[in-house]
Amino acid sequence: MSATSHGAACGVVIGIVFVVFLQQISYLDLSNLVPSLVDLAVGAVVGGVLGAVIGRLLGRAYLARHAADAATQPK
Amino acid sequence: MPHRPFRQRRSRLSLAAVAFVLVALLLNVPGPARASGPVSPAVSAAAYTVTWNGADVSAAGSASSALVIDLTQQANLLFNWTLSAPNTADVSDARIQMFYFGFAVATRDQVLTNPVARASGSIPLSWTPLSVAYLLEGVYRITASFIAANGSTLFSENFYVRDNAPLGIVAILPIVLLAIMVYEVYGLARSGRYEMIGRVPPAATTASAPPSTGGGPSGGGSETSSTGSDSTRPSPPPSGGGAS
Numbered sequence: 001m002s003a004t005s006h007g008a009a010c011g012v013v014i015g016i017v018f019v020v021f022l023q024q025i026s027y028l029d030l031s032n033l034v035p036s037l038v039d040l041a042v043g044a045v046v047g048g049v050l051g052a053v054i055g056r057l058l059g060r061a062y063l064a065r066h067a068a069d070a071a072t073q074p075k
Numbered sequence: 076m077p078h079r080p081f082r083q084r085r086s087r088l089s090l091a092a093v094a095f096v097l098v099a100l101l102l103n104v105p106g107p108a109r110a111s112g113p114v115s116p117a118v119s120a121a122a123y124t125v126t127w128n129g130a131d132v133s134a135a136g137s138a139s140s141a142l143v144i145d146l147t148q149q150a151n152l153l154f155n156w157t158l159s160a161p162n163t164a165d166v167s168d169a170r171i172q173m174f175y176f177g178f179a180v181a182t183r184d185q186v187l188t189n190p191v192a193r194a195s196g197s198i199p200l201s202w203t204p205l206s207v208a209y210l211l212e213g214v215y216r217i218t219a220s221f222i223a224a225n226g227s228t229l230f231s232e233n234f235y236v237r238d239n240a241p242l243g244i245v246a247i248l249p250i251v252l253l254a255i256m257v258y259e260v261y262g263l264a265r266s267g268r269y270e271m272i273g274r275v276p277p278a279a280t281t282a283s284a285p286p287s288t289g290g291g292p293s294g295g296g297s298e299t300s301s302t303g304s305d306s307t308r309p310s311p312p313p314s315g316g317g318a319s
Contacts (some may be wrong), residue, residue: 001269003266003268005269006262006266007263010259010260010262010263010265011263013255013259014256014263015258017255017256020252021249021252021253021256022211023213024211024212024246024248025213025249026212026213028213028214029138029214029216029235030175030176030213031174031175031176031177031214031215031216031235032174032177033176033177033178034175035220038167039117042278049291051263053264055266058263058266058267059269059270060264060269061267062270062271066271073311
């Protein structure tokens with residue numbers, strides 16, 4: 001599992017949970033099945049894409065930081 | 076990486092199985108449990124009215140105009156019907172249902188033991204849904220229905236309520252959702268280190284690199300005994316670790 005896929009997985013969960021949480025604080029109506037599933041799917045897709053982008057950026061930053069650490073280690 | 080294709084195939088199979096089970100569960104939901112649209116009678120809709128603690132629920136027909144309620148407090152509903160002279164209705168059941176994701180999470184019935192076909196009448200119904208009061212909050216659709224003696228729906232009306240949790244946020248579901256979000260945000264913030272999985276660390280690469288021509292090994296991990304043709308060479312002094 002790479003940082004991108006791990007970030008996407010976290011983002012999907014966050015997107016779905018965020019949609020349900022918006023209903024709990026009265027910003028969304030999830031009473032009907034099909035519109036609710038559409039809202040959940042949109043949340044999952046948006047969360048997954050954003051999570052993948054964030055995971056990729058964090059992964060590259062992590063690699064760059066640790067490559068720099070390895071280069072600065074005493075030989 | 077010989078395991079990667081097998082793991083990918085296994086994850087795809089599990090995803091397909093989960094999707095299949097979800098679709099099968101949704102298709103096997105019994106009909107009465109699903110949400111249905113309001114049923115309008117042949118007579119004027121104004122003949123049937125429902126009040127919630129004295130307020131007409133027809134004014135709360137959208138989520139933005141929802142009735143603000145507290146599910147821990149008792150709600151007193153009154154089902155009224157008034158028809159013109161030749162028409163009568165044998166209402167035998169007054170029912171309210173609270174829907175979440177299209178399914179009824181709470182139902183309350185007031186059944187009349189001896190229903191008589193009458194031109195007008197009223198059925199009081201009190202409801203205290205304590206079972207969901209500490210579980211849910213937010214906006215929900217409620218359907219109030221007049222059920223005839225033969226089981227058919229004479230009239231039903233949808234309206235919305237906004238449930239406030241006791242003491243503001245003391246409901247289980249939003250707390251659980253908040254905990255899940257915090258955990259996943261923490262996991263997302265730490266997802267960068269997953270980039271190292273499957274990669275050889277730079278230090279290990281330099282330690283296990285073969286010796287260059289003539290120079291001899293210079294890494295810190297080469298203090299083990301040499302074999303083969305290297306046994307004739309003098310071993311270089313260890314340069315790292317605890318040897319001195």
